[in-house]
Amino acid sequence: MKNVFVYSIGMALILFLLISSTPSVSAASKKENRAIMGTSALTPQQMADFVKKKNPRNVRLEGVTVEELAKLFVVIGAKEGVRGDVAFAQALKETGYFSYKGDVLPRQHNYAGIGTVGNGVKGHTFRSPFQGVTAHIQHLKAYASTDKLNMTLVDPRFRYVKRGSAPTWPALQGKWAMQPRGNYGNDVLAIYKEMEQTKLRVAKK
Template identity: 30%
Template sequence: MNKMLILSKPTATKDQVMQFIKNTKTAHSLCYAIVPMIYDEAIKVGINPVVAVAQALKETGYFNYKGVLRPNFCNICGLKGSYGGGDYDPNAHKRFEYWEDGVKAFIDHLALYCGVKGYPKYSKETELYYNGKGTFYDVNKYKKNGTTLDPRHFTYLLGTVKTVEDLSGKWCPSKTYGEDIIAIVRKIEGTKISEDSKVNKEKILNLAKEIISEIEGK
């Protein structure tokens, strides 16, 4: 059986993704504002946006944040700080100021794993980490590729993952991590669009934006 590539064209439309969110009664309203950001950022680097969305949904519990991550972390993938720490230690996890920052850091981290051309980028937190370890970090080389807010943009991760299945035991210790993401991807791909989805989606999108403003303190 062929494995699911992370770098590929979209296997479902954004409308299918949002319809899937609507159909998932337990999904938080935040999904309506943040999921489109993930979809768009993933496409920019050649990642199948459906895979990226499915991974974020798994990591955040459909943005209900009932685990160690809290909404005000603006962290959508369980990303830790450069020095890592315990999975159940909230202080070990990166806190971003804005949702857009969290989304971009997530996509940059996944793109690094997949070996996307133009990576690694320059990460200030990663530089400080390497300096603290006494390890050379080629600042000028990586700055040519741009900058990233990914705190764990470790160069040794480049190209170590190609398929969703490969994420198991690498991105996450769980051996079923990739399978869980694939299960969500398949559900999204099989979602059919309903006629009234656009009207309802606009109403919930406005609500989601209000929630984001409240969380970010705007």
């Protein structure tokens, strides 16, 4: 009888630990998914296919294809430890899926609206797509981390950022963009989620 009692207590303790630990694991996963720093989960081809689905006729990139640009985001993101695939989703938000209907021009290679403040101010111009993506990724790292850069600094506004002040995408609201409604970072994550879901539907065909 004593052994049965001890066994019952032991099983109850195990169940309690399993149940109580589940929320913390979920919370950690949710926090990780919202983090700017991390590893890309999508491939450049999946990202490019999403753009072509959303904007099949008006991609106005200069000096680079959508596939090549997506690869730059993944590769340069990996070098700096930034989620390049989500940064690509941010570029889609900033450029209208590369239709460029705002102040920035395609030839500027400014995929993040760095230096733009509205009212016709076009912001910074970068010499190449590589430099433009690097500046974008480095600007994100400035907000999300206090780690040193792994590549040569090209972001002209890196020094103006309070390092580590926005480790998650939602934390960029009011820092990267003064969006009057909703949350800037959540909008970026929503685009990423749609891009991810499109990939899964394509994979099943």
